[in-house]
Amino acid sequence: MAIPVRRTETAPRPPQRWEPFRELEQLHEQMGRLMDTVWAPIGEGNGGTWIPLADIEETDDAWIVEAELPSVNRNDINVELRDNELVVTGEIKEKERKGVLRRRTRRKGQFEYRVTLPGLPKEEGIEANLHEGVLTVRVPKAEQERPRRIDVKAA
Numbered sequence: 001m002a003i004p005v006r007r008t009e010t011a012p013r014p015p016q017r018w019e020p021f022r023e024l025e026q027l028h029e030q031m032g033r034l035m036d037t038v039w040a041p042i043g044e045g046n047g048g049t050w051i052p053l054a055d056i057e058e059t060d061d062a063w064i065v066e067a068e069l070p071s072v073n074r075n076d077i078n079v080e081l082r083d084n085e086l087v088v089t090g091e092i093k094e095k096e097r098k099g100v101l102r103r104r105t106r107r108k109g110q111f112e113y114r115v116t117l118p119g120l121p122k123e124e125g126i127e128a129n130l131h132e133g134v135l136t137v138r139v140p141k142a143e144q145e146r147p148r149r150i151d152v153k154a155a
Contacts, residue, residue, distance in 0.1 A: 032105065049110045052088075056115060060147055062140045063117050070106070070133035071095070079128045079137055084121055086139060088113040120144065 054067040067088055069077065077090040089112045120142040127138045 049112055050107055052111050052113050054113055054115070058118075060141075062138050063121070065115060065135075065137045065139070067113055067135045067137075068133060069111070069130070069135050072130070072133070072135075074130045077128075077130065077135060079126075079135075081121060081123065081126060081139065084117045084119065086115050086117060086121075086137060088135065088137070 052067045052069055054065055057064040057066070063086075065086060065088075069090070069092070072090060072092050076093065077088065080087045080089075089110070091110050092106075092108045094108055117139060122140040122142045125140045127136075129136050
């Protein structure tokens with residue numbers, strides 16, 4: 001059985017000027033919305049829990065974690081050590097605005113960063129500092145985790 005095709009006539013539209021930058025902007029916005037739906041947790045939209053970008057450096061005596069947390073107040077950050085897992089949680093709060101917000105690309109809402117350290121941490125002496133939007137957490141290694149230099153003797 002054939003499906004009927006309905007044909008309608010439309011008036012010809014006047015030619016429009018091609019604006020490549022506008023098309024790129026629209027494509028960027030569509031890709032942003034697509035990525036938000038792909039990477040957001042199920043049932044969450046913009047403002048859901050997200051994971052900040054972070055670097056982990058290992059030195060002889062400590063692990064150093066640097067996480068990007070722009071515009072976060074230090075009182076809105078919680079740093080915990082559970083066995084050998086470092087957990088950083090907090091919230092980027094909505095900024096009060098006086099004008100009309102035309103575009104939003106910065107994250108807001110709850111964030112959580114977890115990392116399992118590859119060895120035993122020393123629980124005392126952990127330091128966390130927030131400077132210019134970067135949280136730096138220094139977790140010292142336990143004595144048994146630190147490398148030991150062994151002298152080689154001649155026979």
